[in-house]
Amino acid sequence: MTHSQMILGMQLGNGYGSQPAAWRAPGVDPSNYTDFDAQVRYAQAAERGKFAFLFLPDFLALSGNLDHEAPQLTLEPMLTLAAIARGTQRIGLVATGSTTFNEPYNLARQFKALDVMSHGRAGWNAVTTSDPASAANFGRQIAARPQRYQRAHETIQIAQALWGSWQPDAWLKDAAAGRFADPGKIQPINLGGEHVASQGPLPIPPSEQGQPVIFSAGGGDYGLELAGRYASAVIGAVFTIEDARAQREAIRDAARRAGRNPEEVKFFAGVMPAIGPTKRAALDRRVALGEQTFPARVPYLGSMLGLDLEVAQLDRPLSPAQLAAVRPSPFDPRSPRALEVAREGWTIREVLAHGVIDYHPTPVGPASVTADHLQEWFEAGAADGFWVSIDVYEDGIDTFVDEVVPLLQERGLFHLDYEGPTLRENLGAPAQYGLDPRLTDPAR
Amino acid sequence: MTHSQMILGMQLGNGYGSQPAAWRAPGVDPSNYTDFDAQVRYAQAAERGKFAFLFLPDFLALSGNLDHEAPQLTLEPMLTLAAIARGTQRIGLVATGSTTFNEPYNLARQFKALDVMSHGRAGWNAVTTSDPASAANFGRQIAARPQRYQRAHETIQIAQALWGSWQPDAWLKDAAAGRFADPGKIQPINLGGEHVASQGPLPIPPSEQGQPVIFSAGGGDYGLELAGRYASAVIGAVFTIEDARAQREAIRDAARRAGRNPEEVKFFAGVMPAIGPTKRAALDRRVALGEQTFPARVPYLGSMLGLDLEVAQLDRPLSPAQLAAVRPSPFDPRSPRALEVAREGWTIREVLAHGVIDYHPTPVGPASVTADHLQEWFEAGAADGFWVSIDVYEDGIDTFVDEVVPLLQERGLFHLDYEGPTLRENLGAPAQYGLDPRLTDPAR
Known part of the structure; x- marks a missing residue:
């Protein structure tokens, strides 16, 4: 079963956009x-388009090729969302926070403070961290997956x-x-596990949505x-409808x-629209944005297609001989799509721009191509x-809001306005305050 | 030697004010x-008075008598200051952050992000935490003082x-x-100690003041x-001029x-002005604010004076017999002042209102009484x-700004405007970027 209308969130990163040359x-x-005014402006543009939430990925180390590219992340997600909370009214504010390298008391306090500041619009994308460079920023090694997830469960529950340590009244x-x-209604929690513990209470009363909404982005x-137990929203990474249906069903089963x-x-499935007045214009926009990165991607595209591709071929399509020899890699779910585009006769550069x-x-x-994709x-x-x-972001959010959103609304696929002031309402997530009693009920 | 003009900071706490009944x-x-609009409004009022900084104490547990009193702290200092950064232009933003229960990477990232967001106005009051209830919120015990301070040194240095991990250019x-x-100018730090470590680099370029200013509030x-090595400002707790001079000299010697x-x-010495058109009006303001708390303080006032005082005497002054029997406690530096006020013939309630x-x-x-105090x-x-x-806060900041500040300015004791846009400029703190080389120079 699907809902009658889709929900949209927007990824917010480095102040420029998701393409490396943005x-x-x-x-x-x-x-x-470093410009928080720009972040607030982007958030306001997304709010004009009735996006349910902004989603801020995070990573606890500096990564990427800084020579040519900006880091993909905001300087710091909680302070960025605090700035945005002050400049918006309805859009949800979801930050990624590592359960591996934060203490539950600090996480709980900051997310709840953001929730109160935003009048009930905060979400926490609770992730585990498996990146060695991040671990090194904390002077640690990466623990094995079972231990990381054990700590994640403990951290989320705490x-x-x-x-929930202040009763609502x-x-x-x-x-x-x-x-x-009423001090009798503000009680310690005294919860402890193998990895983390906290006594409580937190010094923060309930927000308009009670408490932040849990997001999850992990796989496996x-x-x-983890998602099945705690999450109200899962941020997926999927390339095909079949893939997405399977992941969605797996998560629903876990719930x-x-x-x-x-x-x-x-x-939530990801999408990276390339929008222009015509297909040619949309492609040209991406060709320009890929100028510095496409040459380095040619060999990988080759491996996806089972070909030895060279940078010299960037502005030529696959030859008939190459097309005859292609073997889409079974190790990358994007290979069939890459082959499909290549067969249309585009140059290698244009294939990458897809x-x-x-x-x-x-x-x-x-x-309409993006609207059709979302509808399908x-x-x-x-x-x-x-x-x-x-x-x-600078022009792309407005384009999406002015051109894609009205099409979805005309088709009855997207809401005309926010359902309410809280993230919980705009996600259709049920009320929750404190731990979910279904998870701890011994009668289950 | 003193400077020609004093610097003022303002404590910012729970949204009400420093008196329990505010x-x-x-x-x-x-x-x-829970109202961040109120915090921003207070900050704007202080900025109108050219305060160099807001100082946010912090504590990692909920404390106080919540039945009658509000917690003395903001919900969370970093998010509060982020909101204030968006609503002010010049005032410095100093938050207390525990070196005991935070990781240096997380602290460094959030304070630097606040510094960038505020265009160079952030300060970090780097403290150790010795409170068992706070430790329990992290599932830990309080370590011995030498270990806590060792960790503090490591945390501040890291x-x-x-x-400093991005070179300025x-x-x-x-x-x-x-x-x-230029990736060659963004380098790991690879610093580690006995308690904490980090590899770096941080994903954040320099702010307009380079990096946040270190504050210190610890004693002993x-x-x-710690203050002598790192601090540009020390938040003192002193009751007499002699006490303050001694503490100030001790800190200067440590430097x-x-x-x-x-x-x-x-x-910085603390001051809690009680301002009214007349002494009687100022006192009445405090009498009203103390209504619920004064009865419980009577026995302690008695112990300061060496007397068995009872609540029944709240609205009577000390009797001649009591005045003859007083023995000011040597264990509380406030005792001589309490006796001085009591000898003036005020009721016990009024003594407490002082x-x-x-x-x-x-x-x-x-x-003028407050201005005289500050001048003296x-x-x-x-x-x-x-x-x-x-x-x-609601009316007290404006009163201070409209009445005390002009007096100090007329007397040439306080600046007429901010020295510049950064906290470093308004404190007169020297430029610093990365570690202070004087602390690590083996030639010293």
């Missing part, structure tokens, strides 16, 4: 990496328990009677179990196993919604 | 504990090294040439050594021992400046 695109200020604010709060059996209604967990090596599917052409996936039960990676 | 004072919205932003940064020999010029470390058991001296009366202390070499605790 920082030097026309009209973009190359200083935006954070949620801390969030504990804060009296009764000035006349001189009663600030451990990730599925069922945890005693939850699978409708409580929304699955986003065939990008992280998510790239509909290329007028806004949504109606096929591949996703409850999408997280949209905009190539260049 | 949350229910007339004109105060009892919901302000944070400062991370702050590393960020090229050369869109025409397609060069984002360990605290002095000299660390190879620094003592002028680099500014000492702030004799508060954390800092309380000048009581028209604005400043000219006696007791402080380079003051951190001001306002009783009720």
Whole structure:
């Protein structure tokens, strides 16, 4: 079963956009990496388009080829979202926070403070960290997966328990009677596991949505179990409808196993639209954005197609002999799409401009191509919604909002306005305050 | 030697004010504990008064008598300051951050992000945490003082090294040439100690002041050594001019021992002004604010005076027999002041309204009384400046700004405008980027 309308989130990263050369695109200020005004402006543009949430990935180390490319992340997700909370009214604010290299008390406090500051719009994408460079920033080694996930379970449960440590009616604010709060309704949690522990209570009363919403982005059996237990939204990485349907079903099954209604967990597929007045214009936009990165990607495209491709061929299509020799790699789910595009006769550069090596599917052409893509996936039960990676924020968010969103609305696929002021309402996530009692109920 | 003009900072806490009953004072919205608009408004009022910085204490546990009193702290200092950074232009933003229960990478990243967001106005009050309830929120025990301070040294040094991990000219932003940064100028730090370690680099280029300013608030020999090495400002807790002069000299000596010029470390004495058109009006304001707390303080006031005082005497002064029997306690530096006030014939309630058991001296009366207090202390070499605790923010900040600040300015004791846009400029703190080379120079 699918919902009647899709939900949209927008990835927000480095101040420029998701394409590596966004920082030097026309009209973009190359200083935006440190400009919080720009982040707030982008968030406002997304809010104009009724996006349910902004999704901020995070990573605890500096990575990427800084010579030619900007880091893909905001300077720091919590402070970025605090700035955005002050400049927006409705859009949800979801930050990635590592359960591996943060203490639950600190995580719980900052996310709850963001939730209160934003009047109930915060979400926490609770991830584990397996990157050795990140571990080195904390003077540690990466633990084995079972230990990392054990710590993640403990951290999420402690954070949620801390969030519930003020009963909803504990804060009296009764000035006349001189009663600030009912201390009997603000209680320690005294939760501890093998890795982390906390006594509580947290010094923060409930927000308008009670407490932040849990997002999940992990894969594999451990990730599925985590998402099935706690997540209201899963940020997926999928390249085909079949792939997405399978992942969505797996997550819904995991939710069922945890005693939850699978409708409580929304699955979001990624999409990286390339939009222009014509297909040629959309492709040219991506060709320009890929100028510095495409040459280095030629060999990998070759490996996806089972060919030895050389940079010298960038501006020529595959030859008949090459087309006859292709063997799409079974190790990359994007290979069939790459072959499909190559067979249309585009040059290697243009094949790459179709986003065939990008992280998510790239509909290329007028806004209707992106709208069709979203509709097809949504109606096929591949996703409850999408997280949209905009190539260049400066103009790309407005293009999506002005051209794609109205098409989806006309087709009845997307809401005309926010359902309410909280992220929980706009996600359709059920009320939750404190730990989910279904997870701890011994009667289950 | 003193500077020609004093520097003022303002303590910012729970949204109400530093007096326990501020949350229910007339004109105060009892919901302000969770209202970030209120915090921003207070910060703007302080900025109008040319305060050099806001100082946010912090504590990693919920404490206090919540039945009658609000917690004394903001919900979370970093997010509060992020909101304030977006609503102000010049005032410095100093948050307390525990070196005991945070990782240096996380601290360094958040403070540097705040510094960039505020265009060079961030400061970090680097403290150790010795409170068992806070330790319990992290599932830990409190380590012995030498270990706590060892970790503090390591944490500060690693944070400062991370702050310097982009050379000032590393960020090229050369869109025409397609060069984002010079990776050769963004280097790991690979620093590790007994307690914490980090590889770096941090993903954040320099701010307008390079990096955040270090504040210190610790006492004792360990605290002095820490302040002497790293701090540009010390938040003191002193009750008399003699006390303050001694503390200030001790800190300046500690700076000299660390190879620094003592002028680099500014000492701030606390003050909690009680301001009204007349002394009687100022006192009445405090009497009203103390209504719920004074009865419980009577026995302690008695112990300061060597008397068995009872609540029944609240509205009577000390009797001649009591005055003849007083023995000021040598264990509380506030005892002589309490006796001085009691001898003036005030009732016990009024003695308490003089702030004799508060954390800092309380000048009581028209604005000139506070201005005189600040002038006397400043000219006696007791402080380079003051951190001001306002009783009720809603009207108290404006009163201070409109009445005390002009007096200080007329007397030539306080600047007419900010020296510049950064905290470093407004503190008179020297430039620093990365670790202070004087601390690591083997030639010393």
